[in-house]
Amino acid sequence: MKMQRGVIEHFEARSVFRGLLQGADFANRVGGSCIYGCPRCGHRIRFRWRSFYQAAGSSPFKRNVRRILDDLTPQLDARNCLDFHCPTCQAATRIVYSVTDSGGSACHFDLYAALVGEGKARR
Numbered sequence: 367m368k369m370q371r372g373v374i375e376h377f378e379a380r381s382v383f384r385g386l387l388q389g390a391d392f393a394n395r396v397g398g399s400c401i402y403g404c405p406r407c408g409h410r411i412r413f414r415w416r417s418f419y420q421a422a423g424s425s426p427f428k429r430n431v432r433r434i435l436d437d438l439t440p441q442l443d444a445r446n447c448l449d450f451h452c453p454t455c456q457a458a459t460r461i462v463y464s465v466t467d468s469g470g471s472a473c474h475f476d477l478y479a480a481l482v483g484e485g486k487a488r489r
């Protein structure tokens with residue numbers, strides 16, 4: 367499957383997630399859990415806090431896909447990614463988030479955006 371840069375779209379976290387927390391000094395923070403709705407097919411996935419805690423560094427994507435996504439991922443400090451294929455439409459999806467260590471054993475995950483490739487056409 368050939369993937370071109372043009373088919374990957376950037377979605378703000380709050381346009382594709384439900385249940386994120388907003389506060390005075392943070393935005394789009396994962397509380398206990400949140401619901402992601404695939405912008406290609408509407409498939410919903412519940413993510414829990416530990417989903418992000420466990421996500422670091424692993425990706426199911428081939429290297430060429432990962433490289434395209436890496437180019438589109440903002441290179442700010444402490445940006446992390448959770449990569450997966452939508453179970454319904456197979457769209458390559460990357461959730462970009464930041465990790466804030468609040469001391470002790472707790473850390474916070476603030477979602478930034480979703481980068482979503484093209485899903486398989488379904489009728």
Ligand SMILES: [Zn+2]
Nearest residue numbers: 404407452455
């Ligand atoms: Zn989908």
